[in-house]
Amino acid sequence: MSITITWHGHGTFSLNIGGTAVVVDPFFAGNNPAAKTKADDVSADFILQTHGHGDHIADTVPLAKRTGATVIANFEICSWIAAKGHEKTHGMNTGGGWNFPFGRVKMTPALHSSGLPDGAYGGDPGGFVLTAESKHIYIAGDTALFSDMALIGKIGLDVAILPIGDNFTMGPGDALEAVKLLKPKVVIPCHYNTWPLIAVDAPAWAKLVAAETAVTPVVLGVDETYTV
Numbered sequence: 001m002s003i004t005i006t007w008h009g010h011g012t013f014s015l016n017i018g019g020t021a022v023v024v025d026p027f028f029a030g031n032n033p034a035a036k037t038k039a040d041d042v043s044a045d046f047i048l049q050t051h052g053h054g055d056h057i058a059d060t061v062p063l064a065k066r067t068g069a070t071v072i073a074n075f076e077i078c079s080w081i082a083a084k085g086h087e088k089t090h091g092m093n094t095g096g097g098w099n100f101p102f103g104r105v106k107m108t109p110a111l112h113s114s115g116l117p118d119g120a121y122g123g124d125p126g127g128f129v130l131t132a133e134s135k136h137i138y139i140a141g142d143t144a145l146f147s148d149m150a151l152i153g154k155i156g157l158d159v160a161i162l163p164i165g166d167n168f169t170m171g172p173g174d175a176l177e178a179v180k181l182l183k184p185k186v187v188i189p190c191h192y193n194t195w196p197l198i199a200v201d202a203p204a205w206a207k208l209v210a211a212e213t214a215v216t217p218v219v220l221g222v223d224e225t226y227t228v
């Protein structure tokens with residue numbers, strides 16, 4: 001069985017895992033200047049929320065309400081979403097994992113912040129290791145480089161999804177170091193080119209990854225899909 005990973009621009013992805021639709025950090029057209037797809041046109045059974053910033057959560061509540069999806073996030077974000085009228089959430093915290101019907105989700109640390117759009121406390125930011133269909137996929141979320149990425153990589157990652165945009169997260173240089181620590185089979189860059197502030201030449205970065213590591217870089221266009 002395979003997993004499809006579709007990039008919608010910025011940090012937003014939708015995965016199809018054996019027929020289950022899992023959306024990561026909903027930020028779609030109308031809010032996300034890089035996106036082509038509207039939240040209204042997306043199906044979701046589960047939503048993975050890395051942190052509370054608007055460029056990751058802008059479409060979460062409406063998408064969750066329309067689809068009835070379960071939102072998986074840290075406890076504080078789940079409480080905030082429940083207060084907005086969507087109680088189907090699953091609260092977790094850093095280092096914890098849970099076996100969902102589609103696979104196992106473990107929450108990883110991220111070096112970032114996590115305030116919610118209305119100023120509410122959003123707990124700690126995170127990432128996820130998703131294990132399903134005998135594959136391990138690391139979704140870093142917004143983060144700086146940290147050396148414990150080497151520990152995350154020990155599981156044997158099939159795919160790592162990393163921010164490369166600089167300014168708010170790792171830039172291309174630190175993301176290259178992250179690839180060397182994580183040692184995935186494939187790396188997919190994200191969180192770049194949404195605005196001029198995070199403009200990055202992703203094909204040039206991919207060439208560096210290919211030259212300096214044994215990892216295969218996959219640069220997706222918006223709404224393009226990679227199958228693992």
Ligand code: NI
Binds near residue numbers: 051053112
């Ligand atoms: Ni952020």
Ligand code: MN
Binds near residue numbers: 055
């Ligand atoms: Mn962000």
